[in-house]
Amino acid sequence: xxxxxxxxxxxxxxxxxxxxxxxxxxxxxxxxxxxxxxxxxxxxxxxxxxxxxxxxxxxxxxxxxxxxxxxxxxxxxxxxxxxxxxxxxxxxxxxxxxxxxxxxxxxxxxxxxxxxxxxxxxxxxxxxxxxxxxxxxxxxxxxxxxxxxxxxxxxxxxxxxxxxxxxxxxxxxxxxxxxxxxxxxxxxxxxxxxxxxxxxxxxxxxxxxxxxxxxxxxxxxxxxxxxxxxxxxxxxxxxxxxxxxxxxx
Numbered sequence: 001x002x003x004x005x006x007x008x009x010x011x012x013x014x015x016x017x018x019x020x021x022x023x024x025x026x027x028x029x030x031x032x033x034x035x036x037x038x039x040x041x042x043x044x045x046x047x048x049x050x051x052x053x054x055x056x057x058x059x060x061x062x063x064x065x066x067x068x069x070x071x072x073x074x075x076x077x078x079x080x081x082x083x084x085x086x087x088x089x090x091x092x093x094x095x096x097x098x099x100x101x102x103x104x105x106x107x108x109x110x111x112x113x114x115x116x117x118x119x120x121x122x123x124x125x126x127x128x129x130x131x132x133x134x135x136x137x138x139x140x141x142x143x144x145x146x147x148x149x150x151x152x153x154x155x156x157x158x159x160x161x162x163x164x165x166x167x168x169x170x171x172x173x174x175x176x177x178x179x180x181x182x183x184x185x186x187x188x189x190x191x192x193x194x195x196x197x198x199x200x201x202x203x204x205x206x207x208x209x210x211x212x213x214x215x216x217x218x219x220x221x222x223x224x225x226x227x228x229x230x231x232x233x234x235x236x237x238x239x240x241x242x243x244x245x246x247x248x249x
Contacts, residue, residue: 012025012027013025013026013027013028014026016029016043016047016050017047017050017051019051019054019055019058020054020058022054024047024050024051029046032050033046088225088229088232091228091232092225092228092229092232095228096221096224096225096228098217098220098221098224102220103209103213103216103217103220104209106216106219106220107209107212107216110219111206114206114207114212115204115205115206115207116201116202116203116204116205116206116207117203118163118164118165118203119163119164119176119200119201119202119203120161120162120163120164120200120201121161121162121164121175121176121197121198121199121200121201122159122160122161122162122197122198122199122200122201123159123160123161123162123175123195123196123197123198124157124158124159124195124196124198125157125158125159125160125193125194125195125196126154126156126157126184126193126194126195126196127154127155127156127157127190127191127192127193128153128154128155128185128191128192128193128194129153129155129191129192130192131185131192133153133185133192134184134185134192134193134194135185136150136153137150137153137154137185137194138182138184138185138194141181141182141194141196142181142182155191156190159198161201161211162175162195164176164203170186171183171186171188171195174186175195175197176200180197181196181197182194182195182196182197183195183197
């Protein structure tokens with residue numbers, strides 16, 4: 001796919017890179033990578049990946065690996081599986097509906113599988129540009145004051161559950177042993193961060209349905225998809241003249 005839209009002549013649009021007689025440009029990047037939109041910040045990584053793959057691909061062709069019968073067979077087998085997957089998706093996606101009642105029923109029946117294996121803490125995380133802003137924000141949060149006027153100083157904020165042992169030992173201790181309602185400001189790989197602790201959860205407690213809703217949905221979807229797949233398979237077997245030697249059943 002990477003080479004299907006490359007051109008021997010210079011393409012239209014802004015040129016991003018060239019390898020031999022293959023070009024990557026704003027005119028063909030979407031079809032080359034089968035995507036309709038790219039963030040500008042991601043372009044350097046995408047371009048590097050295209051150049052790297054193009055170079056290795058060209059060298060592989062020089063060695064005649066594109067004529068290797070084993071590789072061709074693997075390619076055909078992969079394409080066959082891709083077609084099967086696409087067929088099953090097209091035959092099942094519009095025939096499956098999952099209600100909230102179904103999700104709730106599955107959760108209650110399988111609640112034991114949603115027990116926490118670690119201590120967890122639900123937090124609101126704030127990222128700011130410098131320690132000074134972090135200290136000012138912490139003061140506002142501790143005083144439980146409105147931080148609306150401080151929003152222009154906040155680079156990014158989000159809610160999330162943090163499992164014990166996932167972050168650095170220093171942050172881990174502050175979140176799980178320190179007992180502080182606001183942890184930080186601290187330096188991290190993403191910048192200066194503060195954690196506003198909202199709720200602690202002990203190891204062995206149950207995760208709420210709101211926390212695992214997406215996981216439950218995917219589990220139910222998989223069960224329904226597999227059931228429909230077997231129904232479809234039985235139907236095809238009965239109408240397609242399938243024979244299986246009884247010695248191998």
